[in-house]
């Protein structure tokens with residue numbers, strides 16, 4: 622077992638993500654960890670999402686066209702109901718296909734909605750990719766699990782089973 626390799630997101634080919642540079646630098650692929658600082662995640666701050674622990678992304682580049690990213694981190698944001706902090710652990714892994722041109726990346730995503738693709742032309746940083754994944758998961762906001770509005774039986778909403786009982790009794794031959 623060799624020591625785990627720790628890369629910087631500023632390493633060649635990651636900032637911005639450049640497919641040819643990655644392939645040249647890691648022709649046999651690489652498995653590595655990339656620590657990402659909260660200060661690099663500007664859009665999370667804009668969405669009032671903060672990290673509760675250091676974010677370390679595990680990254681595998683196959684030397685061909687695919688990078689696999691994974692992370693497991695605790696995040697904090699404001700509950701959409703009570704506006705108090707709400708914490709959530711987020712574990713994610715995603716495969717991202719790499720292309721030279723934006724057209725190729727678009728085509729790959731169009732042909733398969735499950736595919737995540739970036740191109741060298743997109744000029745995106747690795748950290749932006751991670752931000753995207755986090756925002757996709759919790760950017761729409763979080764609520765405390767016990768912070769739901771209380772649905773009361775006496776709220777005037779008809780009970781569907783009552784309706785059914787009524788319907789059945791109406792159909793009964795008199």
Ligand SMILES: [Zn+2]
Pocket residue numbers: 700701702703704705707764765768
């Ligand atoms: Zn709440």
